[in-house]
Amino acid sequence: MNQDKKLKKLYFKKLSNGKNILMSYGSNLLLVDNYEDLSNISDLPLDDSFFLKDGEIEKILPDENSNFKNILLFLLTFISLSITLVFTFIFKIPTGRYILNTGFNIYLSIIITLTFSFIVALIHEFMHIIYAKNFGYLKNGGIKFKNIGVFTVEIDHIWLWNKKSRISTLMAGISFELILMSLMYIFYFFNNYTIIMSFISILWFKIIWQFQLHKKYDVHLIAMMIIDDPFIEQDYKNLDYNKKNAKVWILLKILGFFVQIILIVFWAVPLLFSIYNLFKGV
Numbered sequence: 001m002n003q004d005k006k007l008k009k010l011y012f013k014k015l016s017n018g019k020n021i022l023m024s025y026g027s028n029l030l031l032v033d034n035y036e037d038l039s040n041i042s043d044l045p046l047d048d049s050f051f052l053k054d055g056e057i058e059k060i061l062p063d064e065n066s067n068f069k070n071i072l073l074f075l076l077t078f079i080s081l082s083i084t085l086v087f088t089f090i091f092k093i094p095t096g097r098y099i100l101n102t103g104f105n106i107y108l109s110i111i112i113t114l115t116f117s118f119i120v121a122l123i124h125e126f127m128h129i130i131y132a133k134n135f136g137y138l139k140n141g142g143i144k145f146k147n148i149g150v151f152t153v154e155i156d157h158i159w160l161w162n163k164k165s166r167i168s169t170l171m172a173g174i175s176f177e178l179i180l181m182s183l184m185y186i187f188y189f190f191n192n193y194t195i196i197m198s199f200i201s202i203l204w205f206k207i208i209w210q211f212q213l214h215k216k217y218d219v220h221l222i223a224m225m226i227i228d229d230p231f232i233e234q235d236y237k238n239l240d241y242n243k244k245n246a247k248v249w250i251l252l253k254i255l256g257f258f259v260q261i262i263l264i265v266f267w268a269v270p271l272l273f274s275i276y277n278l279f280k281g282v
């Protein structure tokens with residue numbers, strides 16, 4: 001049998017704005033106003049529960065996460081956030097000038113920094129894959145390598161899940177970085193190695209990076225999940241769009257812009273200055 005001809009289960013979900021989303025294995029998320037629209041977009045034989053009629057269901061999407069799996073992540077995130085906040089009062093947040101201050105020479109510092117960032121980025125995406133249950137569903141868990149050290153993971157199907165599972169999937173990457181950061185703060189408390197502060201600075205940068213709400217990073221997607229609208233980015237400018245949601249969305253975008261300025265002022269600029277000074281000293 002031809003691979004493309006295999007039957008796929010169709011999934012429907014009603015969003016809180018009354019619209020319905022539709023998806024099947026390997027497809028994009030589709031927005032439909034009501035069930036009747038289905039007959040307009042396909043001539044597929046459907047029964048009442050929108051399973052394909054008279055055929056075996058071969059390709060299905062993964063089920064949402066268990067409560068235990070979600071709560072475990074929320075709990076670990078809360079604990080590591082609390083630990084991080086306590087240590088932030090003691091040691092402050094290390095800005096970009098700490099990144100290359102590893103206690104080694106400049107070239108080794110650059111290699112260590114890039115390697116650490118790369119490994120963290122990889123584990124970050126791996127956490128999304130675990131929480132999106134991509135293994136066994138998408139090739140290589142749906143991970144894609146974009147630019148230097150930038151990975152993305154395919155997670156459209158989580159829109160069919162409940163909010164808790166959706167948010168845990170999107171939080172999983174940041175949660176990992178928070179857990180790692182709290183462990184590093186604890187380690188630093190007992191052993192004042194400068195390299196640990198360098199790692200903590202990188203982790204702060206990575207977490208704050210996700211809060212650039214005007215860009216399609218994790219926190220932008222979490223906000224979308226909470227508002228319960230996967231198409232808000234296209235729709236918020238429309239005059240007939242929900243006014244309250246549109247206002248929230250614009251406010252979040254402005255906030256994201258300020259976060260971007262924080263990253264430039266406290267991380268990018270100090271890092272460039274430290275590179276200049278380190279090379280001047282070589």
Ligand SMILES: [Zn+2]
Binds near residue numbers: 124125218
């Ligand atoms: Zn992420």
